[in-house]
Amino acid sequence: MATSRRFLRPFLFTSAAAITGGGALYYVYRPIRVPGSDPASVPPPRYTDDGRFNPPRFPLVKTRYEQIADLKRSSGLQSADDMVKGTAEGVLGGLAGDNQKGLVDGQRKSAKDETYDLLVIGGGATGAGIALDAATRGLKVAMVEREDFASGTSSKSTKLVHGGVRYLEKAVWDLDYNQYKLVKEALRERKYFLDTAPHLSNWLPIMIPVQKWWQAPYFWAGTKFYDFLAGAEGIESSYFLTKSRALDAFPMLKKENLFGALVYYDGAHNDSRMNVSIAMTAALYGATVVNHIEVTSLEKDANGKLIGARVKDRVQEKNGEKAQEFSIKARGIINATGPFTDAVRKMDEPGVPEIVAPSSGVHVILPGYYSPSKMGLIDPKTSDGRVIFFLPWQGNTIAGTTDAPTAISQNPIAGEEEINWILSEIQAYLAPDLNVRRGDVLAAWSGIRPLVKDPHSKNTESLVRNHLITVSDSGLLTCAGGKWTTYRQMAEEAVDEAIQRYKLTASPLLNVPRVSGSEMIDDAAPLDGKCQTHQVRLVGAHGFSNTLFINLIQHFGLESIVAKHLTESYGDRAWTVAALSAPTEQRYPVRGLKISALYPFIDGEIRYGVRHEYAQTAVDVLARRTRLAFLNAQAALEALPTVIDVMTEELGWSKKRQEKEWKDTVQFLASMGLAKSKLQVTRKDVESGKAGEYDEHERKLYSRHDRPADTMESDSKFASGEKPIVSTDSPVNK
Numbered sequence: 218m219a220t221s222r223r224f225l226r227p228f229l230f231t232s233a234a235a236i237t238g239g240g241a242l243y244y245v246y247r248p249i250r251v252p253g254s255d256p257a258s259v260p261p262p263r264y265t266d267d268g269r270f271n272p273p274r275f276p277l278v279k280t281r282y283e284q285i286a287d288l289k290r291s292s293g294l295q296s297a298d299d300m301v302k303g304t305a306e307g308v309l310g311g312l313a314g315d316n317q318k319g320l321v322d323g324q325r326k327s328a329k330d331e332t333y334d335l336l337v338i339g340g341g342a343t344g345a346g347i348a349l350d351a352a353t354r355g356l357k358v359a360m361v362e363r364e365d366f367a368s369g370t371s372s373k374s375t376k377l378v379h380g381g382v383r384y385l386e387k388a389v390w391d392l393d394y395n396q397y398k399l400v401k402e403a404l405r406e407r408k409y410f411l412d413t414a415p416h417l418s419n420w421l422p423i424m425i426p427v428q429k430w431w432q433a434p435y436f437w438a439g440t441k442f443y444d445f446l447a448g449a450e451g452i453e454s455s456y457f458l459t460k461s462r463a464l465d466a467f468p469m470l471k472k473e474n475l476f477g478a479l480v481y482y483d484g485a486h487n488d489s490r491m492n493v494s495i496a497m498t499a500a501l502y503g504a505t506v507v508n509h510i511e512v513t514s515l516e517k518d519a520n521g522k523l524i525g526a527r528v529k530d531r532v533q534e535k536n537g538e539k540a541q542e543f544s545i546k547a548r549g550i551i552n553a554t555g556p557f558t559d560a561v562r563k564m565d566e567p568g569v570p571e572i573v574a575p576s577s578g579v580h581v582i583l584p585g586y587y588s589p590s591k592m593g594l595i596d597p598k599t600s601d602g603r604v605i606f607f608l609p610w611q612g613n614t615i616a617g618t619t620d621a622p623t624a625i626s627q628n629p630i631a632g633e634e635e636i637n638w639i640l641s642e643i644q645a646y647l648a649p650d651l652n653v654r655r656g657d658v659l660a661a662w663s664g665i666r667p668l669v670k671d672p673h674s675k676n677t678e679s680l681v682r683n684h685l686i687t688v689s690d691s692g693l694l695t696c697a698g699g700k701w702t703t704y705r706q707m708a709e710e711a712v713d714e715a716i717q718r719y720k721l722t723a724s725p726l727l728n729v730p731r732v733s734g735s736e737m738i739d740d741a742a743p744l745d746g747k748c749q750t751h752q753v754r755l756v757g758a759h760g761f762s763n764t765l766f767i768n769l770i771q772h773f774g775l776e777s778i779v780a781k782h783l784t785e786s787y788g789d790r791a792w793t794v795a796a797l798s799a800p801t802e803q804r805y806p807v808r809g810l811k812i813s814a815l816y817p818f819i820d821g822e823i824r825y826g827v828r829h830e831y832a833q834t835a836v837d838v839l840a841r842r843t844r845l846a847f848l849n850a851q852a853a854l855e856a857l858p859t860v861i862d863v864m865t866e867e868l869g870w871s872k873k874r875q876e877k878e879w880k881d882t883v884q885f886l887a888s889m890g891l892a893k894s895k896l897q898v899t900r901k902d903v904e905s906g907k908a909g910e911y912d913e914h915e916r917k918l919y920s921r922h923d924r925p926a927d928t929m930e931s932d933s934k935f936a937s938g939e940k941p942i943v944s945t946d947s948p949v950n951k
Contacts, residue, residue: 257762258754259735259789270772273760273792276730278500281831285530287505288359290331292525292544333359333505334721335712336526336547338512338561340364341371342488342701344553345495345506346708350750352504354712355724359545360499361510361528364627365837367492370555371701372841373664375580375618376610378411378418378484378702380404382443383597383604389442399683401446403702407484408450409751410702414494416761416788418486420452421608423593424467425479426646433457433477440481455481466592471648485593485608488701489841490786493830494755501732501756508831509535513542515550515564515693523550523565523692532833536874549719551711552695556625556665565693572685573697574668575625579635580617581890582660582848587643587653588614599642607643612816613659613848616643620666628888629663636661659849661890669698686714694718709748723747733759734789757788769795774807782817793829797821812856818843820863827867835860835882840889850891854908857882858900 264270279287335351337344340362351358362368380403388396410418425440427433440455456479463478464470470478500506509531516525525547529540552561559571588594593608607616619635636658644653669685684699684707696711716723726744733740738759743749765788766780773795775783783791798809798821809819826832826842838860839853840846846853861878864870870878879900887896898908923929 257760257765257789259733259737259760261760261765261768261789262792272796273734273789275734275790275793276501276732278497278829281507281833284500284505284507285510287331288361288507288510288528288545289543291333291359291546293331294543331546333357333545333547334719335359335549335551335715336361336545337551337553338526339553339555339557340366340492340496340506340508341369341553341555342367342492342495342704343555343696343699343707343711344551345492345499346704346750347551347553347696347711348504348506349495349499349502349753350705350708350712350748351715352499352502353726353744353749353753354716354746355726355744356712356716356721357503358499359505359547360496360507361512361526361545362508363511363531365508365834365841366496366506366831367489367841369557369627370664370666371492372489372847373578373580373662374488374701375578375606376485376488376608376615377421377606378407378486380407380443380446380483380702382439382481382595385443385446386439386597389439395683399703400443402683402706403700404443404447404450406703406706407447409705410484410486413751413753414486414491414755414758414788416757416785417491417494417755418484420482421485421593422453422480422482422591423595423606423608424458424463425481425595425597426463426470427476427478428474430476433479436479440479443481451482453482455479467589467594469587469589469647469651470594471646473649480592484702485610486701487611487786487844489844491755493841494757497830498732498753498755501730502726502753506831508837509833512561512564515561516544517691521691524548526550535834535877536871548721549715550693551715552693553697553711555697556667558667558669558695558697562689562693562695565689565691569689570672572670572672572687572695573625574670575623576666576668577621577623577629577635578618578664578666579631579639580615580662580664581631581636581639581658582610583614583616583653583657584659585609585613587647587651587657594646596642596646600645605639605642607646611844611848616640618664623663623665625665628885629665630888631661631663631890635663658890659851660847662847662888667697684710686711688714688718692718705750709750712748732756735759755788757790760789765789765791773798773809774805775809776806776817779806779809779811779817779819783819783822786822787825790825790829794819794821794825797824797828812843812859813845813849813852815852816845816848818845818856820859823860823863824867827864832864833868835864835878836885838864839882840885846886846889850886850889851895851909853889854883854886854891854895854898855903858904861900 262271262273334356335358337347337360340360344360345366348358348360380400384396385400387393388400425436427436437457444451444454458466458478458480460475460477464472496506510528511531512526512528514527515523516527518524525544527542527544529542531540533540552558554561556573556575558573562569588607588609590609593606596605599605603620616639623629640653671685672687686696688694694715696707699707723746725746729740729744731740743752761784766784769775769780769783769791770777775795783794787794795808798819800808801810809821812818812820822843823838826838830842832838832842835857845856861875865875883896895908902908923931
């Protein structure tokens, strides 16, 4: 017996160690599914044996004018027959009338009651998310936006989809369960981002530099806990890099006092394109979504309950016409206007206390050579205790952000003090031979975070860490706060509350269009009346894969960088964008005229934005359909003539409207960091190249006019003919 125990105990210990070690090895080296690496759900089209090519045929959204007609019909201003007649007469957008009539007939409810179940005010991430959630639950929903989709905070984020390592640190040290829940929720939503829009989001490794040896176990424990919380929603595990490995991965880092680095994974995305895609997906599922529609007042019944809103079309005003106000009738109204939340709340109750505490977050864009293309960096402790990110984005480098109280405005301007603070913090981490100059800043902007205070809290000054949903006595449901990563969860909770408050009935969605453009995917399968937005793929996701750009190159003859950009911005809709691009009349590339020589944005994106994404102004295209204004304000100015010309072809702009677009866009670019010396330039200045001329500050940044030489004349400290070996004030020369 004793002998058997002597042999059995080592065997059990050895087996346990082997199982534990094997489990750990499997966890580290387990097969993982990288978003976008799977074959597309809908394979790309191919040539048939007889040489024919059948391009994808995607369902069309209603035109903006048809959407406005639907809004008017809710108050009985326009009949369904008139709307269909307007389509047949050829409303702008070039969509087939018969197809659109069938889509309208299949998606709308009986014409006997055109009142909307929900009217959502605000077309940012939250508003668009609410519209998509409600539409996929079978509710009749409208969403209106005063400016453009993502025109506010939703286009001015840090471009991260993250749980927040800093929130996790606070949760642990402060024993704050609410912070913990926020991180856990965000990590779950991060995975939904990558599943429903793999073309617009991706995983990004982020480095935490370690400068003291004792920081290594601290950061290691934090990142491992972050991995643990992500669980099945995670992808790669965090890992430690020695000093040499860290410098190899991020060569720009300062070597002095560098012990090593921790690397963890988070998500990144193209925020405004994500926002536009959510809105367009909602439109395909039957929602009425319209930008540039301003709510001027709210309407109430005799009992003081909200029954609708008065609105006007601001595009009419831009065209020099008088905007006719009309009513939109709805059983419930949701306020999702971000920083402008209190303005809408005061339409409902003029004396209501404000709940938004606006905070300015400034970001700057630097050239791409300041960071590796596939690795970001976070400084968890800046000089004043804040956190700063340094990330690759769209071929450039984004750095930010600040956090300071601010006044609310539509297009706030980044202050010089905030820009210089960011640059100084960056310089502290980069090698001393890298001089981060103010002249390297290609764009800079300020986004307003709508931090909120709970009006029902005893301490009215305390900010809500997550989002807030509240309902006024008249029935205005306000959804505010939160962050980009949790927009879907916020929308789900808002719609749940709306269904309960307004006594609405969700139902399975019938006659759903094939968003994928193929019979291979049944998009209606999970739409049973419950929230399914965690698995509703956005426009462009179905046919996307990491190799789709190769198919575009082979069929359209696009430049490689352009093809890759199109697939990562439009997914499978890149087929349509490429088809809308003009031929170059060159051997290669065959199609796709760049609107800026420095970036992969092409003319087809302008046409696609107008026809399929409701772009109505040059700013809509430069800032939110493409991202040129965010990447390089000067390049956006130089591309402006092309954008205006193409949009004039599409929308029939008058000369006066073109001049207004020029003025409005240059004014907007001022909020993107365009130099003050460029704010008075004319179109003629740009087309003649005068707008590209440099001021005295820019002149000193580069050796512009020297002839080729071993040493540039402008680099020499000595006058022409002076001997550099002997100084002029040397005793020898006296």
